[in-house]
Amino acid sequence: HHASHSLHSRYARTLHDLPWQGSTVELRLEVRRFRCRAHDCPRVTFAETLPAVSVKYGRQTSRLSEAVRLIGYVLGGEAGSRLSNRLGMATSPDTVLRRLKVGPSVAVRGARVVGVDDWAWRKGQRYGTILVDLETHTAIDLLPDRSADSLAAWLQLHPGAEVISRDRGGIYADGATRGAPQAIQVADRFHLLCNLTAAVERVLEQKRTALAKAIVLEPVPEPTPPPADGTPKAQSRLEKDREYRRQRRVDRYNEVIGLHRKGMSQQAISLTLHIQRKTIRRFVRAGRYPERATPLRRPPGVNKFREFLLRRWGEGCHNATKLWHEIQGQGYTGGRSTMAKFIATLRVPGTTYFRTTTAPRQKKAEPPSPRQAAMLLARRPEKLKPDQKQLLAKLNECCPEIPILYDLTQGFAQVFRDKQSEHLQTWLDQARGTGLLEIGHFCDGLRRDEKAVNAAVILPWSNGQVEGQIHRLKLVKRQMYGRAKFNLLRRRVLPYVAAAVTVAPKGAP
Numbered sequence: 001h002h003a004s005h006s007l008h009s010r011y012a013r014t015l016h017d018l019p020w021q022g023s024t025v026e027l028r029l030e031v032r033r034f035r036c037r038a039h040d041c042p043r044v045t046f047a048e049t050l051p052a053v054s055v056k057y058g059r060q061t062s063r064l065s066e067a068v069r070l071i072g073y074v075l076g077g078e079a080g081s082r083l084s085n086r087l088g089m090a091t092s093p094d095t096v097l098r099r100l101k102v103g104p105s106v107a108v109r110g111a112r113v114v115g116v117d118d119w120a121w122r123k124g125q126r127y128g129t130i131l132v133d134l135e136t137h138t139a140i141d142l143l144p145d146r147s148a149d150s151l152a153a154w155l156q157l158h159p160g161a162e163v164i165s166r167d168r169g170g171i172y173a174d175g176a177t178r179g180a181p182q183a184i185q186v187a188d189r190f191h192l193l194c195n196l197t198a199a200v201e202r203v204l205e206q207k208r209t210a211l212a213k214a215i216v217l218e219p220v221p222e223p224t225p226p227p228a229d230g231t232p233k234a235q236s237r238l239e240k241d242r243e244y245r246r247q248r249r250v251d252r253y254n255e256v257i258g259l260h261r262k263g264m265s266q267q268a269i270s271l272t273l274h275i276q277r278k279t280i281r282r283f284v285r286a287g288r289y290p291e292r293a294t295p296l297r298r299p300p301g302v303n304k305f306r307e308f309l310l311r312r313w314g315e316g317c318h319n320a321t322k323l324w325h326e327i328q329g330q331g332y333t334g335g336r337s338t339m340a341k342f343i344a345t346l347r348v349p350g351t352t353y354f355r356t357t358t359a360p361r362q363k364k365a366e367p368p369s370p371r372q373a374a375m376l377l378a379r380r381p382e383k384l385k386p387d388q389k390q391l392l393a394k395l396n397e398c399c400p401e402i403p404i405l406y407d408l409t410q411g412f413a414q415v416f417r418d419k420q421s422e423h424l425q426t427w428l429d430q431a432r433g434t435g436l437l438e439i440g441h442f443c444d445g446l447r448r449d450e451k452a453v454n455a456a457v458i459l460p461w462s463n464g465q466v467e468g469q470i471h472r473l474k475l476v477k478r479q480m481y482g483r484a485k486f487n488l489l490r491r492r493v494l495p496y497v498a499a500a501v502t503v504a505p506k507g508a509p
Helices: 062-075 077-086 093-102 148-157 170-179 189-213 237-261 266-273 277-286 301-314 320-328 336-347 370-378 386-398 401-418 422-432 437-448 450-458 464-479 486-493
Strands: 007-020 023-035 045-047 113-122 126-133 138-143 163-166 184-187 217-219 362-364
Touching: 007 045, 007 062, 062 077, 062 093, 077 093, 093 486, 113 170, 113 464, 126 148, 126 464, 138 148, 138 464, 138 486, 148 170, 163 170, 170 184, 184 189, 184 450, 189 277, 189 370, 189 386, 189 401, 189 437, 189 450, 237 266, 237 277, 266 277, 301 320, 301 336, 320 336, 370 386, 370 401, 386 401, 401 422, 401 450, 422 437, 422 450, 437 450, 464 486
Parallel strands: 113 163, 163 184
Antiparallel strands: 007 023, 023 045, 113 126, 126 138, 217 362
């Protein structure tokens, strides 16, 4: 630990530095090596270090290493390497990840208001836990598993939590109670509304016959006339694929029902057929094969300019490009391909692209599924579209339980909007009085978690921020193709910490 002035030799050291105008820069330094004059020291010679420039045995300057680490934090290994090479900082994907792993770690701290939820390593099989500071909107830690023991241990190691926002699962409720018994637990409002909607859906799954009567007539275009020779129209490839996929779903449904009737449990069926238990439960409760709802497609944007286009066509303008430019001046933002489809129907007799009759035919629309009906009941009245209001009126006529369920869902949402916890007890008594078994089970769950539900009514905290952090975690995980280990994933999800890059004082060698 004494300065030595006995120069032994010099050697060259090459360091890669930040690029200059896009060109790669190398620093070639001449470093001195000294003799150690202490006879009892096993080291004969030693080299001088350059703490203001690079670390020991480093091949890059500290500022270049920090830049590569920042790129790795944002993009990962492969994408980070490609960007680094393009910017003149030639480095390999392994080096990018190595810089990220050896960088300064985040000092995990506790928080006053903590949000906790699970995230999937692999959906349905393995889960982890994320903890978020709801006041600063940042993730504070990741846990590799989903268990009450790990959450309780983390809360005991980082005391100070006063409010814990969580979902309705019993795992986190138990872990929060053991780890921070003094904290107020808050049930997530979104999950509460989802649980009620699911209970309403289970009620409506037994009312499919009544739902089938709630059909709203809607106008449809006239069908294309059959060929003149009377031959049947050939089935398109899209229709064949659609029919094939439906048949596969029907076979899977029959297979599930067959195993259920043989006495197999839903979990055993799930392991046998590799289907989610939620799907199996829906199949069993449905009573018959649940047809998929027809997707709602918006009419093409060119439909707004129908009258103008037909008038211009009658005037003799048959150029699709010219017509496209004309309606662009009137505010059309679509592409030319839609115009081409419209012009093609005008050129071929007997085909139609737009409905032109003043009294269109009517056909029966598909009845709403239990899920669609449940979502309709949960929607705010002021956000209902005219066709949805008409469908709701039909449902009220066809199913006597619909008005009861509608009042329950709207009343439950109003409890949270008013932030009056005493109204919750009134709602529970009203829900109990309906005599619906599924709603009763939902009320039992609320009573078991009564304190957390009351806190959700009064307090402003919820798990919305946590869901956003989970979405970000999924994006980072997919950037790494799902092959990253926990330590690397944790490094990239938690807030970035800049390394302390020292700068040599002015005049130093």
